[in-house]
Amino acid sequence: MNNTRISLVLLAFLLLACTDETSLAPEIEQQDPIAKAKIDKTIIASLQNTDEFNWRDVSDEMIWSALVHSDSVLSIGYRPANESDINGRISEIDIEQEAWIEASDAIVNESITILREEGDDSFIESDLNIHKHDVLPFIDMKVSSLEVVKYLRSLSTVRYAEPLGYEVDFIVVDGGRIESNSGCSNDPDNSIPSSDFTNISPGAKASWHLYANNVVSAWNSSTGSGIGIGLIDTGISPNQDNLNSNFNSGNSSGRYVNKYGFYRSSWWWWSKPDGPNDQCGHGTAMAGVMAAPRSTDGSSVGVAYNSNLVAVRGTGDVVINGGREKTGVADALVFLGNRSDVKIISMSIGDVFSNSKVADAIRYAYGKGKLIFAAAGTSTSFTNWFGVIFPATMNETVAVTGIKESGYTRCDICHSGSKVDFTVIMERNGTANHPLSLAMSGNQPSTVGGSSVATATAAGIAALVWAKNPGMTREQVLDKMKRTADLYPNKSSSYGWGTLDAAAAVNY
Structure with a gap:
């Protein structure tokens, strides 16, 4: 008995003595995230090859890595297990119904369970910074766990799971660097030649375009x-009287301008929106193109100078690339979608690849009957390789680009492609001069170019058509514009139905 006990003790001692670090069961190592440069390269390659990039086409590891390299916020689109494709009826969904609540609660609760099982003793539920949208079926949630990403993307109740704040640093094509162009400049242009405008009664300037x-x-x-035209952009300058106290002046009367802000510049999730005031200049210029009054002070007149304007600040600049921009734009779309006085939404903003959260909001506004115009894209250099940008790529939007005065030559910085629906003449031959608009303050006009001004012009033309035919549907208004464009009934692979003819469309 004693010998047996001693033998067992000796055996245990020998086993312990022979055991070193290499013979222990290896610990589970934390996986390193994929390098940001590699993620960017994947995105760029997809854009170059297909003109599209979607997060659903990449691995769980790349989604998680993109979270690590950004703000860690994952946008999760959800649906009940018995629901199929909801894209065409997203405006009809009530997410307060029991099945929708159960679907969203299950996603959050299981994510919490996984995080606790991973052994993070410091984890508390508030770490997730969970935000469930009031209207649209998506949740924004802080996610730092690869296992949570894997779990969510395996669920039939998850429509998408995308990094909200991931941004591509820059793009290199054929040795050239393309950087995001903020589009933020709108100073008075004191060099506008008299040939670029006509003085009209009672004292306004009509741009050549x-x-x-x-x-x-x-x-x-x-x-x-x-x-009513809804503008989603960088806001309106409080110092531009023609979009404030003088909105009704000259030959413009009996209308209103409303201003709202949904964009948050702060990183803190609990922060309030910054307000409606334009800090960039782009939104002020677009509002001027669409709806500036036909005034007496020598300023430029807008296309639909007696329309109502509801301007919403959804972004800080023209690129919908950060999480704050995507959230601001999505909220602006829902807000305008629910306003019965808004018929048209103009978006001279976008990004090179899609975001499902914003796409949900586009479909929501579209489902509410809105006619949505979106810019085909504007870049400052090396644009030939890339086509139409998001959200102009969506079937629910009308994509507009700008061309030069004669022939079908796109403007120097405009995009074109098969998704384009209409063109607007907005760049002069020879001088490359652009249309007039309102500057941030004062009566001296500014000038503005790119597919942005083309989009704002098209939205104004739609307002002219609809005002002449107030009982028409969105589809009927769009059909008038299409049938009177100069390429109809043929559609170009780069320029859609061609250049809009405002008078022909109004009187068709």
């Missing part, structure tokens, strides 16, 4: 009265 797109002739039949 209004004649090129037959807008001035359309004013004989319609000035946009009674139609």
Whole structure:
């Protein structure tokens, strides 16, 4: 008995003595994230090859790595298990119904369970910074765990799981660098030649491009009265009187301008929106193109100078690339979608690849009957390789780009492609001069170019058409614009139905 006990003790001692670090069961090592440069390269390659990139096409590891390299916020689109494709009816969904609540609660609760099982003793539920949207079926949640990403992407109740704040640093194509262009400049232009505008009563300036797109002739039949245009952009300058106290002046009367802000510049999730005031200049310029009054002070007149304007600050600049921009734009779309007085939404903003959270909001506004115009894209250099940007790529939007005065040559910084629906003449031959608009303050006009001004012009033309035919549906208004564009009934692979003719569309 004693010998047996001693033998067992000796055996245990020998086993312990022979055991070293290498013979122990290896600990589970934390996986390193994929390098940001590699993620960027994947995105760029997809854009170059297909003009598209979608997070659903990459691995769980790349999604998680993108979270690590950004703000760690994952946007999770959800649906009940018995629901199929909801894209075409997202505006009809009530997420307060029991099945939708159960689906969203299960996603959050299981994510919490996984995090606790991973042994993070310091974890508390508030670490997730969970934000469930009030209207749209998605949740924004802080995620730092690869296992949570894997779990969520395996669920049939998860429509998408995308890094909200991931941004591509820069793009290199054929040795050239493309950086995001903020589009933030809108100073008075004191060098505008007299040939680029016409002085019209009672004292306004009509930009040359209004004649090129037959807008001035359309004013004989319609000035946009009674139609509300929703603008999602960088806001409106409080110092531009023609978009504030003088909105009703000269030949513009009986209308209103409303201003709201949904964009948050702060990183803190509990922060309040910054407000409606434009800190960039782009939104002010777009508002001026669409709806500036036909005033007496020598400023430029807008396309639909008697339309109503509801301007929403959704972004800090023209690129919807950060999480704060995506959230601001999505909230702006839902807000405008629910306003019965808004018929048209103009978005001269976008990004090179899609975001499902914003796409949900686009479909929501579309489901509410809104006619949504979106810019095909504007870059400052090396643009030939890339086509139409998001959200102009969506079927629910009308994509617009800008061309030069004669022939079909896109403007120097404009994008084109098969997703384009219409063109607007907005760049002069020879001088490459651009249309007039309102500067951040004062009566001296500024000038603005790119597919941005083309989009704002198209939205204004739609308001002229709708004001002449107030009982028409969105589809009927769009059909008038299409049938009177100069390439109809043929559709170009780069320029859609061609250049809009405002007078022809209004009187068709």
